[in-house]
Amino acid sequence: MEGLILICVIAVLVFSMILVILSRYKRCPSDKIMVIYGRVGSNKDGTNRSAKCIHGGAAFVWPVFQAYDFLDLTPISISVDLTNALSRQNIRIDVPSRFTVGISTEQGIMQNAAERLLGLKLNEIQELARDIIFGQLRLVIATMDIEEINTDRDKFLEAVSRNVETELKKIGLRLINVNVTDINDESGYIVALGKEAAAKAINDAKKSVAEKERDGAIGEANAKRDQRVQVANAESLAIQGENEAQIQIAISNATRREKEAEALKIAISAEKIQQAKALEEAYAAERDAEIARALKEKATLEADVLVKAEIEKKELEIRAEAEAEQLRRRAKGEADAIFAKMEAEARGMQEILTKQALGFTEIVKAAGGNANDALRLMLADKMEELMRVQVDAIKNIKIDKVTVWDGGNGEKTSTANFISGMMKSIPPMNELFEMAGMNLPDYLGKTSQEKELPEEKTND
Numbered sequence: 001m002e003g004l005i006l007i008c009v010i011a012v013l014v015f016s017m018i019l020v021i022l023s024r025y026k027r028c029p030s031d032k033i034m035v036i037y038g039r040v041g042s043n044k045d046g047t048n049r050s051a052k053c054i055h056g057g058a059a060f061v062w063p064v065f066q067a068y069d070f071l072d073l074t075p076i077s078i079s080v081d082l083t084n085a086l087s088r089q090n091i092r093i094d095v096p097s098r099f100t101v102g103i104s105t106e107q108g109i110m111q112n113a114a115e116r117l118l119g120l121k122l123n124e125i126q127e128l129a130r131d132i133i134f135g136q137l138r139l140v141i142a143t144m145d146i147e148e149i150n151t152d153r154d155k156f157l158e159a160v161s162r163n164v165e166t167e168l169k170k171i172g173l174r175l176i177n178v179n180v181t182d183i184n185d186e187s188g189y190i191v192a193l194g195k196e197a198a199a200k201a202i203n204d205a206k207k208s209v210a211e212k213e214r215d216g217a218i219g220e221a222n223a224k225r226d227q228r229v230q231v232a233n234a235e236s237l238a239i240q241g242e243n244e245a246q247i248q249i250a251i252s253n254a255t256r257r258e259k260e261a262e263a264l265k266i267a268i269s270a271e272k273i274q275q276a277k278a279l280e281e282a283y284a285a286e287r288d289a290e291i292a293r294a295l296k297e298k299a300t301l302e303a304d305v306l307v308k309a310e311i312e313k314k315e316l317e318i319r320a321e322a323e324a325e326q327l328r329r330r331a332k333g334e335a336d337a338i339f340a341k342m343e344a345e346a347r348g349m350q351e352i353l354t355k356q357a358l359g360f361t362e363i364v365k366a367a368g369g370n371a372n373d374a375l376r377l378m379l380a381d382k383m384e385e386l387m388r389v390q391v392d393a394i395k396n397i398k399i400d401k402v403t404v405w406d407g408g409n410g411e412k413t414s415t416a417n418f419i420s421g422m423m424k425s426i427p428p429m430n431e432l433f434e435m436a437g438m439n440l441p442d443y444l445g446k447t448s449q450e451k452e453l454p455e456e457k458t459n460d
Contacts, residue, residue: 027058031073033103034059035114038066051114055105071113075102075176076122078130085141090289093146093185095137097178099164101129104174113172129173136163150183224249 028034033055039062040052052059061068078099084092103113117125140159141149149156157178165175228242360374367373 024061024063025058026061026068028054028056028070030056033071033073033105033110033113034068035071035118036061036066036068037114037118038062040066051111051118053107053110053114055110069118071103071118072122073103073105075100076126076129078126078133080130080133080137082134082137082141085138087141087146087149088143089145090293091146091185091285093141093149093183095141095149095183096181097137098181099129099133099175099179100177101168101173102176104169104172106174109169109172109174111172112170116171117173125173128171129168132167132171133164136160136167139163146183146185153180156180 026034033053035051035053036059037051040049043049078101080097080099082095082097085095086092103117104110120128137160140156140163144156144159157180161175161178164178168175225246228245363378364370364374
């Protein structure tokens with residue numbers, strides 16, 4: 001039983017593999033090119049191939065490693081309405097035409113199509129081919145005269161086909177058919193050529209008719225002459241009349257030849273007039289072309305000058321903006337530096353004031369919360385410095401170098417009065433306390449007035 005199950009499993013696996021293999025075997029229709037891409041082998045030079053193209057066959061497409069797509073071989077009709085194409089004579093012409101192209105099945109060209117056209121839509125391929133055709137058509141027209149293009153269409157089509165075919169092969173396309181509808185020009189040069197040809201044909205026809213009439217008249221005259229000669233020979237009596245008739249015939253022939261010469265002269269004059277008109281129109285066209293070319297060159301020069309001036313203006317504006325931006329940045333940097341300095345000074349002052357406030361708070365706490373006592377402590381702490389300032393104010397004075405001029409009242413010496421007045425100018429310690437709104441502490445002594453007050457009360 002187990003062996004039967006194993007055989008069934010193997011059979012299912014084999015059948016599945018066969019189905020997978022058959023499903024990956026792809027056939028290519030006759031109107032398409034199958035492009036297999038992925039790992040498709042190497043070229044002769046050792047480089048990896050980008051794709052493998054198959055037309056009219058089949059191939060096995062490996063799963064995972066390969067994939068495939070199709071290129072449609074349906075012909076593509078492209079309308080090319082070329083206008084203002086410049087010929088070798090610098091005359092612009094319009095050449096409406098229609099081109100029929102398709103993807104090539106040549107081995108090398110087919111590879112180009114697989115590399116450059118795979119995945120593109122029909123309209124995208126059509127636009128790509130139209131651009132190539134436009135360029136090559138203009139190139140061919142620029143190498144030929146209008147007379148060649150107009151009269152020798154086979155030469156023109158051959159040159160167009162050769163150039164277009166070469167460029168289309170680079171992207172994997174081939175040229176199937178070219179059909180030029182008509183050729184026109186704005187200057188009327190082609191119409192003038194047609195008129196010239198028509199005039200020449202008419203003149204040739206008139207000349208031929210005149211020659212035929214002349215030959216007919218000559219033949220008729222010869223026949224009459226022969227007749228008359230024979231009659232004269234037969235009838236001797238008619239010799240005189242025959243001679244007169246011959247004279248009349250001669251006169252008639254002279255008149256006829258004169259008229260023929262006049263007709264020929266008129267025909268030649270008409271032909272020359274037509275040629276002159278054609279040359280005049282051609283000269284006028286060339287003159288207009290030269291004027292247009294001069295105007296174009298003038299416009300180009302003016303445009304170059306304006307563009308140069310505009311560029312210089314833009315450069316000046318950009319330079320001015322750069323300088324202004326530099327000034328703005330420099331001013332901003334200076335302002336930021338000043339602001340930073342001021343901010344640092346403010347922070348330093350705040351720190352000093354904060355520490356001073358903390359110190360004052362500690363002093364008040366040390367004084368038991370009494371602000372006056374705290375102030376007294378601070379003054380007592382600064383007392384030594386205050387006394388030192390007072391001493392420094394007079395310590396450097398050399399009394400022996402001081403000369404005092406006095407009126408001589410005899411009470412005190414001038415020097416003594418000077419020193420006494422100077423000492424009075426220094427505020428005593430109790431006045432300093434009074435200016436601070438405090439009284440001198442008891443341990444520093446009392447003023448003389450306070451000492452005298454109790455004695456006065458006792459006397460009373």
